[in-house]
Amino acid sequence: xxxxxxxxxxxxxxxxxxxxxxxxxxxxxxxxxxxxxxxxxxxxxxxxxxxxxxxxxxxxxxxxxxxxxxxxxxxxxxxxxxxxxxxxxxxxxxxxxxxxxxxxxxxxxxxxxxxxxxxxxxxxxxxxxxxxxxxxxxxxxxxxxxxxxxxxxxxxxxxxxxxxxxxxxxxxxxxxxxxxxxxxxxxxxxxxxxxxxxxxxxxxxxxxxxxxxxxxxxxxxxxxxxxxxxxxxxxxxxxxxxxxxxxxxxxxxxxxxxxxxxxxxxxxxxxxxxxxxxxxxxxxxxxxxxxxxxx
Amino acid sequence: xxxxxxxxxxxxxxxxxxxxxxxxxxxxxxxxxxxxxxxxxxxxxxxxxxxxxxxxxxxxxxxxxxxxxxxxxxxxxxxxxxxxxxxxxxxxxxxxxxxxxxxxxxxxxxxxxxxxxxxxxxxxxxxxxxxxxxxxxxxxxxxxxxxxxxxxxxxxxxxxxxxxxxxxxxxxxxxxxxxxxxxxxxxxxxxxxxxxxxxxxxxxxxxxxxxxxxxxxxxxxxxxxxxxxxxxxxxxxxxxxxxxxxxxxxxxxxxxxxxxxxxxxxxxxxxxxxxxxxxxxxxxxxxxxxxxxxxxxxxx
Numbered sequence: 001x002x003x004x005x006x007x008x009x010x011x012x013x014x015x016x017x018x019x020x021x022x023x024x025x026x027x028x029x030x031x032x033x034x035x036x037x038x039x040x041x042x043x044x045x046x047x048x049x050x051x052x053x054x055x056x057x058x059x060x061x062x063x064x065x066x067x068x069x070x071x072x073x074x075x076x077x078x079x080x081x082x083x084x085x086x087x088x089x090x091x092x093x094x095x096x097x098x099x100x101x102x103x104x105x106x107x108x109x110x111x112x113x114x115x116x117x118x119x120x121x122x123x124x125x126x127x128x129x130x131x132x133x134x135x136x137x138x139x140x141x142x143x144x145x146x147x148x149x150x151x152x153x154x155x156x157x158x159x160x161x162x163x164x165x166x167x168x169x170x171x172x173x174x175x176x177x178x179x180x181x182x183x184x185x186x187x188x189x190x191x192x193x194x195x196x197x198x199x200x201x202x203x204x205x206x207x208x209x210x211x212x213x214x215x216x217x218x219x220x221x222x223x224x225x226x227x228x229x230x231x232x233x234x235x236x237x238x239x240x241x242x243x244x245x246x247x248x249x250x251x252x253x254x255x256x257x258x259x260x261x262x263x264x265x266x267x268x269x270x271x272x273x274x275x276x277x278x279x280x281x282x283x284x285x286x287x288x289x290x291x292x293x294x295x
Numbered sequence: 296x297x298x299x300x301x302x303x304x305x306x307x308x309x310x311x312x313x314x315x316x317x318x319x320x321x322x323x324x325x326x327x328x329x330x331x332x333x334x335x336x337x338x339x340x341x342x343x344x345x346x347x348x349x350x351x352x353x354x355x356x357x358x359x360x361x362x363x364x365x366x367x368x369x370x371x372x373x374x375x376x377x378x379x380x381x382x383x384x385x386x387x388x389x390x391x392x393x394x395x396x397x398x399x400x401x402x403x404x405x406x407x408x409x410x411x412x413x414x415x416x417x418x419x420x421x422x423x424x425x426x427x428x429x430x431x432x433x434x435x436x437x438x439x440x441x442x443x444x445x446x447x448x449x450x451x452x453x454x455x456x457x458x459x460x461x462x463x464x465x466x467x468x469x470x471x472x473x474x475x476x477x478x479x480x481x482x483x484x485x486x487x488x489x490x491x492x493x494x495x496x497x498x499x500x501x502x503x504x505x506x507x508x509x510x511x512x513x514x515x516x517x518x519x520x521x522x523x524x525x526x527x528x529x530x531x532x533x534x535x536x537x538x539x540x541x542x543x544x545x546x547x548x549x550x551x552x553x554x555x556x557x558x559x560x561x562x563x564x565x566x567x568x569x570x571x572x573x574x575x576x577x578x579x580x581x582x583x584x585x586x587x588x589x590x591x592x593x594x595x
Contacts, residue, residue, distance in 0.1 A: 107393050135356075136360065143358040164345065
């Protein structure tokens, strides 16, 4: 079931404008450069003794979603959300400083990597208890009647209160777009060990449209746009966590390398030269931001 | 107006004038929560919840973030063991952790025995241990109004430890203060009613009792006044609680003892699980038990 092509639609990238594809790619590069620097800072022990949850490998999802859902949408997220913070124009310096435990961090050092909150940019993290952001997202959507993004991982999807809140969203027709960043792992325990059921089936059984796809950013954007007209809806997106659950360790190459696949697709779209330029420029930009704290 | 009517009118104003919301399971099915919620069928701001105790608190937090200042009703305070997490771990922390407020008014309603392990007594002790949440236990109309006004003027979660026995109360309960007393009783919630009964019996036996009603449990308001009463009591004091003794009552007793020269005892639910059969129930201290305890302390 898990693959780089699950649910793929041929030539889907070609239905987007050049500008949109470049925006997707730029955000991916921004996230990856940030996370590489964060990993390096962790190895250098600049991060003051708490775990970091790096989103390296998962950023294509956020880049795709942010193309459809703009800055005004409230996003309720959990740990491993640096990419979500960045893709919706969060202040990178404030995120850097949060990881470094500084008062200039987006949560003044109180949240760390696990509990990123930035209400001024519409981002609400969790409280350290897995999945609590989902019922809160549903309540927010009901209280405002605004489209709300509720982001979980495949482990959080197993929490009873997540399933309960999904049911309540259907019952009360809450305008919530549920997204599961499905990397198949809770720490290192695979889904097949943890449960015999599918969260997509669960969402469908509750009565909402639900789709299971791979983390192709254009595919993600396509379904985000389509499903946002039928809320509440559920999008499960298979992705690969490149590094350990916490910290900068790596157990080998990912099942598939979405970043390389996206670069290839950019070349197919005739945007190879622009992509290379973006890659280099974002890397230099993010490196310089992190280096400010190394001097 | 009695207390239930007071709550009902506060609620009516909140949903009709403030665009506030009320969230509750079985809201309409059981007499509109003892007639404490206005009978406004189909009002969009009266929201029936599913029987899903683990996520409903999260919905309330979401409504609070949406600016709706929700009233979240937990019909049996024992259900807070499943409902509390979103209030204690998220709402209570939000301002200090992330710089924003989560104003939610939690009506956690106790009753007195009769339903065994459903845990119907007070459980405010589990809430008071968390920083960032206010805990209040009103029994009279004026106390309820004071608590509500406080909630509306501040911006954090507010835990109202209610008791069904307050609903019919239409009078106030001032403290009883003597210049020199034998003992000071500090009752909480419905234990205030038992305590007042006990005081009548003790007075007949020649025992002079102060009564300092504890309404604010966290922060513990009136500490200086409580200390003064305690110091003027020959035999110290007793906290009388409707929760288990190993909770907020022992915390308050500890703080009072640390600041005074007097001993403060605690009376509350017994350290055992309640059963359904009447003889197996676990009720707050009866007037008789309070009287016996006072006499034992005084060696009378």
